[in-house]
Amino acid sequence: MILSFFNKCVLIFFVCIAFQGLAQDSLATATAEKGDGILSLLRKHGVNPYEAYDDFIAMNMDNLRDSVHLYEGRVYRIPAVTLDSVVIVDAIEKKSTEIKNIESKEYSIFGDKHNDVLIKSKKLEGAVYYLVSGHGGPDPGAMAVYKNKSIAEDEYAYDITLRLAKELLAHSATVYIIIQDLNDGIRDERILEIDHDEVAYGGKDIPLNQTARLKQRVDIINDLHRKNRGKYQRLIVTHIDSRSKGQNIDVFFYHHEKSKNGKKLAESVHKTFGKKYKKYQPNRNYTGTFRDRTGLYLVKKTHPAMAYIEIGNIKNKKDQKRILEPDNRQALAKWISEGVLLDFEGGEIGRIR
Ligand SMILES: [Zn+2]
Structure with a gap:
């Protein structure tokens, strides 16, 4: 038969x-x-x-x-x-x-080795995420030299952002990757080659001028935010150049001071990191914190509730060790995604921001 x-x-x-x-x-x-x-x-x-x-x-x-x-x-x-x-x-x-x-969907942005996204759940169905990795295009962000090789913040922030995008897609979220490099994908190397061909969502060239560059991102996000009106929407910005002075503090979470939902998102991710550090690194105290940073252009001008995450500083030797290891970048992305899930499950506070 x-x-x-x-x-x-x-x-x-x-x-x-x-x-x-x-x-x-x-x-x-x-x-x-x-x-x-x-x-x-x-x-x-x-x-x-x-x-x-x-x-x-x-x-x-x-x-x-x-x-x-x-x-x-x-x-x-x-x-x-x-x-x-x-x-x-x-x-x-x-x-x-x-x-x-x-069971799975293909996304070429993640590169040949990582393009398959296995759908794990529908937990984030209906949720919309805008992911912005810091810098890109003509602006590499913070730079450092590691074993005679130049490394740049934008490449590592982008890699973590892609890994985060993949996690969120796996839980059926709608994800917009605002800064994109169409030929990089998720990379499993320690040294990520520096290039300047990142573009903004919609294939737009990234301007060199800092104000124009930030305004471009803000406009793209706010346009999409309007189009997705009525939906649960969140913005997550990732940098690897700490603005804070504290030497022992390795991950920071910021939000708009007036945004209850942004605060809740930042707190949820912060909470998850705290739990993970306790679980996986009993000898190491987690010292990350979050605070209002109203001075930041992106925090002020973008409409969705947002969390601004500084994953250490690429110029810091200790942080380099963590960020250069692809397994660690994966773990960081996973932890952020778990915080995002925690936040979504907690629901919205009020209607605005
Ligand atoms: Zn930065």
């Missing part, structure tokens, strides 16, 4: 479920080799690294340096194969694109 296409899909699905059951019974382990990070180790063992990341950290917490680094030669527990294996099997099966379309 010839099985229909649908039945074949169902069959593949159940075969995977059966394998999943098996995988959970036997404990998978792997030895970290030289140069391995969490993502590459998971990938090598056929597990979707982004899906299994949290579980991996929870299972191997005692065996990680700074909560995110592997020790070469040590044995790590690999989380059980998850439902994503269905998609992986489907991708090999080629024919079963129907299932694949339900």
Whole structure:
């Protein structure tokens, strides 16, 4: 008897479920080799690294340096194969694109290696996010030299922003990436090449003049905000050049002083970071804080409720270590996304901002 296409899909699905059951019974382990990070180790063992990341950290917490680094030669527990294996099997099966379309969507902006977004939930359905990575185009932002290589703030802020976008899309949000580099994608390297071909949403060239540059972003965001009137909308701006003077404070969250919803968003992300630091880095105190920064042009002029996040300072040696590691950029994006989810689940305060 010839099985229909649908039945074949169902069959593949159940075969995977059966394998999943098996995988959970036997404990998978792997030895970290030289140069391995969490993502590459998971990938090598056929597990979707982004899906299994949290579980991996929870299972191997005692065996990680700074909560995110592997020790070469040590044995790590690999989380059980998850439902994503269905998609992986489907991708090999080629024919079963129907299932694949339900489970994942492709976005070329994330680059060849990361363009598949697996839909994890509908938690953020109806929510609209505007993501702005600091600087871009002719303006690289803060610069530093790391092992004789120049590194620039805009490339790292962009990479974290893309990773955040992917997380939010995975929970069915509508996401606008306001600064875009069409040929960079998510990058798993420590040194991110500096280029100047970023454009603003709609393919617009980014002006060199600072006021014109900021005004361009503000106009794009406020236009979209008008078009999406009535929806839950939030703006998240990411920089890696701390304006604050405190030396020990590594992540800052700002919001407009009059925006209750902006305050709630910033607080939700702040809360999540606090929890993560406690969970993953018991020896390290989390010292991030948020405050009003009414002086910032973007904070003042944009209409959606917003959180302005400074993820350390690229000129700071300690911060460089954290930001250059792709696993860390992924963790930071994940934490921000969890704060965003927390905020959305808390609902809106009033109608404006
Ligand atoms: Zn900046």
